[in-house]
Amino acid sequence: MPPSFVNIGAWIGDDVMVDSHVLVGSCAQIGDRVHLAAGVQIGGVLEPPGARPVIVEDDAFIGANSGLFEGLLIGRGAVLGAGVILTGTSRLFDLVRERVLEGTPQEPLAVPPGSVVIPGVRQLDGPFARRHGLGGSTALIVKDRDPGTDARVALEAALR
Template sequence: MSTLEADVRELWERKQNDAVDARSAGTDELATLDEFVAALEAGDVRAAEPADGTWEANEWVKQGILLNFGLRETRPREYGGVTYNDVLPLADTSDYGDRGSRNTPDGTVVRRGAHVGSDCILMSPAFVNIGAHIGDGTLVDSCDTVGSCAQIGENVKLGANTLIGGVLEPVEDAPVIVEDDVSLGAGCRVTSGFVVGENSVVGENTLLTPRIPVYDLVEEEVIYGELPADRRAFTRFVESSISDHELFEGGAYKPAVVATDLAQETLEATEREDALRE
C-alpha cells in the first residue's frame, strides 16, 4: 500500500467517524487532498483499473474524491467572467500545448482531478468531471460530458453530444469504461458502469446501459453490461413481454443493442469497394 493510499484511507475512516469535517480540516488533511488530486491529474492513480480481464474499482481512489467534497469548503470562484461555487477550482490547462493536447474556448470545462492525456482534443462546449481519465489521442467532441471516474482509453472518438455517465458511489462499483480505439457515434449514452470493449464502433444515438440487452451475433448470446471487443453495435427494437397487454394494440417493443463482427463487416465493405472499382 502506498503512502498516499494509506493517508487517504486513514482520512476516510476519520471522516466516517465524524472525527474531521470541512470546518476542522487543517493543513495536513488539505495537503493529503492536494497530493491526491495532483496524482489523479497526472494519471498516477485511477478510479478503476483492469485486473484479470475485468475492470475493478479502486475504492480508496473514489473515497479520496468524496473526501474532497466533504473536507473542503465551497466558495465563490471565477470562470469566463462568471461566478460559480465549488470546493475546487477548475483544472490548470496551461500545459496542454506542451504535450500536444488542445481545448477549444467558449465553454470547455475540465474539473480539477481529471486526467487528460497527450495529443487529446476537447471541443467546446465539453465537460470533464473529477476522477475521469482520458487516454492519449482521444477526441472529446462538442457538447460531450465525461462523468466522474469514467475511464476513457487511448485513441477514442466520442462523437458530438455524447454522454459518458459517472459512477462515484457506491465506491466499490466500477465506473463506465470505454476501452482503447473505440468510436462512439454522435448522441450515444453510456451509463451505470457499462464496459465498451476495445476497437468497437457504436452507431449514433445508441444507449449502452446494463439494463438493456446486447444481442451479440458473433457469439450468439444475449449479454448485459458490456459490449465485447471488435464489435459494431447499433440500436434495434425487440418485442416486449407486455406486448399482449390490451393497451398495446399492435404490440409493444423495447430497445436492444445488436452487435456484429466489426472485422467481417470491414472486410465485406472492402470487397464491395473493390468490386465497384473493377
C-alpha cells in the same frame, strides 16, 4: 464549437477526440485513440464507494448521441453507432454469435472487443404490447469490426 465537459476524477487517454456537447462523468476511464462523437454521455460515479466506473478501452468509436452508464465496459476497438444507449445491466443481442449478453450489478455488461453495435428494437411481450405492436429499444451487435468499418471511422484519425 459548443463546449464539452470532463468531470472530476475522469481519466482520458492519449489522442482522444472529444467532439461537441460530450460529457465524461466522474471517474469514467477513456482509453487511447477513442473518438467520442457529438452529444455522447458517459455516466460518472462518485458513490457508493467501490462502484464501477464506465470504461471505454483503446481504439473504440462511440457514435453521436450515445449514452454509456453504470459501470459498462466497452471493449477495445468496439464501434457503437449513433444513438446506442447501454447500462451495466442492459441486455445486448449478439446477432453474429446468436447469444444474449447481460450485465448484473456485480458484473456489469462488457461489449466484446471489435464489436459493431447499433440501436435496435425488440418486440415487447404481453397482450397489450402485442395488440398495439409495441417494441422496446435495445442494442444489437451486427458484425465484427472489419476494413469497411475502419474506413468509415478513419476520417477522425486524419483530423487529429
